[in-house]
Amino acid sequence: MDLMADVEWSLVWRTVGVVFSSLLASLVVIAVIALLSPKIKIFDRIMLKAKITGTAGGPDPDSPVGKTGAVEPAPPVEDDEDLSALVGKTGTAGVLRPSGKAVIDGHTYIVEADNEFVEAGSSVAVIRVRGNRIIVRKQ
Numbered sequence: 001m002d003l004m005a006d007v008e009w010s011l012v013w014r015t016v017g018v019v020f021s022s023l024l025a026s027l028v029v030i031a032v033i034a035l036l037s038p039k040i041k042i043f044d045r046i047m048l049k050a051k052i053t054g055t056a057g058g059p060d061p062d063s064p065v066g067k068t069g070a071v072e073p074a075p076p077v078e079d080d081e082d083l084s085a086l087v088g089k090t091g092t093a094g095v096l097r098p099s100g101k102a103v104i105d106g107h108t109y110i111v112e113a114d115n116e117f118v119e120a121g122s123s124v125a126v127i128r129v130r131g132n133r134i135i136v137r138k139q
Helices: 002-039
Strands: 090-093 099-104 107-113 123-130 133-138
Touching: 090 107, 090 133, 107 123
Parallel strands: 107 133
Antiparallel strands: 090 099, 090 123, 099 107, 123 133
16 A cells, blocks of 8 residues: 555656646747747737827926927917916916916916816916916926
């Protein structure tokens, strides 16, 4: 009976060795494919080649946070209102998270806060206008 136990243990250890070596070989093959797949032509059809930068609205080109993925500014507003005259003016904001409404010179505008949330009733100043985007900063 002792001879049978030795035979069974040798089979178990051989099986365990085969399983672990198979797992190790699989991990090595996966790592090699992951590292070399951008250079192998067969994977060109399934790999994304375009570089994704910014967000759906795009980063603000003048913001220090958004310098990495510069996007063309929005085209200027085509109606008779010139929003660039608002630069430097102050007003009272509603809740800006990061966009919302602010009253500037008695008119209500939709504005965007410059990289921060602004609570309702806070005083804000227009720091720049890009197309129809009015960017404000809390004072």
